[in-house]
Amino acid sequence: MTVVLGEETATPLVKNYVFYVDVFSYCNLRCPSCPVGNKTGHTDHLPRGLMSPALLGEILDKALSECVVSVIGLYNWTEPLLHPEIAALIRTVKDRGIPCVVSSNLNALRNPEELLASGLDALRISLSGFTQPVYVIGHRGGNIEIVKANMHRLAAAKAATGAATSINVFYHRYRYNECEIKPMSALSHKLGFGFESTLAYVMPVEKIIAMAQGQQSPEDRELLSNLVVPLDRALAVTSRTNKTSCSLLEDIITIDVAGNAMLCCGSSMERGNVIGSFLNLPLDEIQRRRRERTLCASCLQLGIPDYFAGAIE
Numbered sequence: 001m002t003v004v005l006g007e008e009t010a011t012p013l014v015k016n017y018v019f020y021v022d023v024f025s026y027c028n029l030r031c032p033s034c035p036v037g038n039k040t041g042h043t044d045h046l047p048r049g050l051m052s053p054a055l056l057g058e059i060l061d062k063a064l065s066e067c068v069v070s071v072i073g074l075y076n077w078t079e080p081l082l083h084p085e086i087a088a089l090i091r092t093v094k095d096r097g098i099p100c101v102v103s104s105n106l107n108a109l110r111n112p113e114e115l116l117a118s119g120l121d122a123l124r125i126s127l128s129g130f131t132q133p134v135y136v137i138g139h140r141g142g143n144i145e146i147v148k149a150n151m152h153r154l155a156a157a158k159a160a161t162g163a164a165t166s167i168n169v170f171y172h173r174y175r176y177n178e179c180e181i182k183p184m185s186a187l188s189h190k191l192g193f194g195f196e197s198t199l200a201y202v203m204p205v206e207k208i209i210a211m212a213q214g215q216q217s218p219e220d221r222e223l224l225s226n227l228v229v230p231l232d233r234a235l236a237v238t239s240r241t242n243k244t245s246c247s248l249l250e251d252i253i254t255i256d257v258a259g260n261a262m263l264c265c266g267s268s269m270e271r272g273n274v275i276g277s278f279l280n281l282p283l284d285e286i287q288r289r290r291r292e293r294t295l296c297a298s299c300l301q302l303g304i305p306d307y308f309a310g311a312i313e
């Protein structure tokens, strides 16, 4: 959509949003730092299956009629490369002139040439180690040797297709895996990929609040002991910011595999976080309903949006 400018003020009349859309209802890993792995919320009711390119196209067309879509991420709490039509989904985004990004654990990679030839702007590879015993602590259920083999396949596909896709390795730093940053960074650069490391943090919002209130399972305690910056110390800092609004709410729209607008990309897939059908509700109404959610008050009190934004770095 073209940005509409006011004639006199040149102020944008429509707002920009980033969209995160889960196109598949499943992830093949069970990372303890993620609601998929730490089983936050009652998720039995969750919509299952695949988002079709047709539904994605309808969602995008409605979004473009209501706002400026600055970028579409085809992921949130699931693994997008498991979708057999991921290339068609990316083309659905690109046909509308919208930048498209994907984040993946890269344990599955069907057709790297087709993926990169789709016009994908950026692919993020999320991982947390170079050797299997280290990697599997943070990426439970994954296999780093498969990931590394798929990184080589991606580099070859990029060379073969001449695709302009920016490929970046995103290394989650824990106390136990700093020693493996160097070899993974070297491999990434050798393959022509970008490399970035960031402190690992706990997700989702509900899990952080529960942990802060002392509700911690043995598995939670193990996760907490692996964090570089202890969660209580991080929240002691972020809770001082006294934020009253949240960019995850005001600037980002999150949509599940069935096309429901969700509370935000940082809260769980719990039924209570479903706002309603994105196609059936005007965007203003979706935003009004989101701002009424009580979870936000507890979240803002702890400064969790700043925690997600990397304030502890």
Ligand code: SF4
Binding pocket: 027, 028, 029, 030, 031, 033, 034, 035, 036, 037, 076, 077, 078, 079, 105, 139
């Ligand atoms: S962090 Fe990513 S790879 Fe790990 S379980 Fe969650 S969605 Fe899957």
Ligand code: SF4
Binding pocket: 205, 246, 247, 248, 249, 263, 264, 265, 266, 267, 295, 296, 297, 299, 300, 304, 305
């Ligand atoms: S305040 Fe917390 S729960 Fe509310 S939208 Fe922001 S991150 Fe999500």
